[in-house]
Amino acid sequence: MSQLAAQLDVSTATVSLALRDNPAVSLETRKKVQALAQELGYIYNRQAASLRTSRTDIVGVVVHDVLNPYFAEVFRAVEAELEAQGFTILICNHRDEIHRQRNFVQVLQQQNADGLVICPSLGTTSADIDAIVRSGTPVTVICRDVDGATAPSVRGDDFLGMYEITTHLIGQGHRSLAIVGGRRMTSAGRDRHGGFLAAMREAGLTPVADIPELMTLTDGRNVVDRLLALETRPTAIVCFNDLIAFGVMSGLTKAGLRPGVDVAVTGYDDVDGSASWAPSLTTVKNGSDEIGIQAARAIKALIEGEEPPFQRLLIPPRLEVRASSTGG
Template identity: 70%
Template sequence: MRRRRVTLSQIAAELNVSTATVSLALRDNPAVSSETRQRVRERAADLGYIYNRQAASLRTARTNIIGVVVNDVINPYFAEVFRAVENELEREGVTILICNHRDDLARQQTFVSVLQQQNADGLVICPSLGTTAADIEQITRSGTPVTLICRDVEGATVPIVRGDDFKGTYDLTTHLISLGHKHIAMIGGRRKTSSGRDRYGGFLAAMEQAGLSVSETSDVPEIMTSAEGKAAVERLLLADPRPTAIVCFNDLLAIGVMSGLYRNKLRPGIDIAVTGFDDVDGSETWTPSLTTVRNGSDEIGRQAASAIMALVNDRPLPFDRLLIPPKLEIRESSPPPSPERKAS
């Protein structure tokens, strides 16, 4: 049978003190003597007492929980964002709950609803494909503060912090062009999201500025994972002209592309240049080390935590819209085109 939850009253009765004393002691309040605090903590542990957050939230109207809703928890970039958000919120005694909507709007709506039912103090959301300003307004109208990360939603009137995706791929593509690459492919990105649209836009702007065209066979949209990157290599190798460089939407795609090239007996960083985006932990130690764009995961996490806590505590917002400047990291995976490819 399920055991009944131990209450503050039970602990108080066993120690012959008031429930108020037990509550203060468990919160380490100095109004209770250190000896009594120790006795209460020990007895609570013996009895298996678990803090009832829901009951506490009825008294304080706060749960000290922030929901973080993103599209891909497997992507190490988001793990870095989570870490930064968590580190900042931990200082304020706040816990995060992570949900993975997989770019499914219905899943996102379900997670948001559950988090609201649990009285989460606020939500940090990387919005799903198809999210509208009305969707965000519906959340805030119910009283739940929201901060957006990594992707923008046109018309949404909530704080947003993300990387400058357009400039990141513009700088990256310009670098490849400066090395002599003319046939450059781009793969990946949900093109109807702000990040997918802007990264592709930065790529196109750099190509057009250099007077270079983009072959339809060298443009592979919508894919996001390393497995999809590996599979895309077969298509890219059949393109005419075959690309001498591949710009990947993120580092996960890049590692998949490099694996696919090895499988086809081609050497990334020698036979074909490969670049990523995000600069996830470890990308500099891959073979070859990955040329990529540092996309400010730590700064995005810190700023998102600052904004959501400002909303929760009714403090002045630190920003409305914040773009984190990208930083190009040039490494081994992006050499000039080989002489025979450059001449073709």
């Protein structure tokens, strides 16, 4: 570092920041430092630097499904916000298995990660989150809540979003509604299911089917035969997320039915592609960008030893009405 600083006539502190791509150093200077470092074969030793600063500038992001485009959107927002502050992001996929989550957390702590952003797996308790907090590692919870945990959390208002989309279907004249998907042991699964049931009760209706634990496009495609075999066929199918809805619409089409015309279908999350699907999908915009930005701000504040900007933050949902529920 001293050699780089001397050749470029800058301080070693400037070299250190530039090698970490910290925006506190001008882009021009960062490029000069990084270009010379590459020419000289220099590799920044993050572990050695952490001994001096007690910081690694690493934040771990732990989610349950990196293949779900919604979580990819949340991660992208977290990453963009934190990278602008000079952090490097490591992502882990626990696949909703608590032992994998605990293992990832342990490994990230062993690597002295400055903080963790976690979408908690099934079975996560307040004791799990509080143990991380007590260890001294800042943590922020996203997308799912953990009742009683002391860490800040940010997620969409799942109850309200599902209530609104169910009310929309009832307003379209539907009386035979089915709900499919969602892990009811998570806050998202519980709240979306609760919002659906609240809207149904208000209208004096009972669901013709209530099928939990489905999460993927394949799950949605496979459940269609079961729904069509019901004594009372649903005229509207309310899906826990957009992936299930895509699968349901594919299954209906294969069965010779027209999604949005013969059977209404709704999703949740408004992932990329929802508006361009055929038919375009009625869904709920679930604030992926805002959740990611707010989570990044909270974890940065905790890392800096400051009070987080919130303890519990619900991002308001936005109903996106499209052809899959209106036939238009």
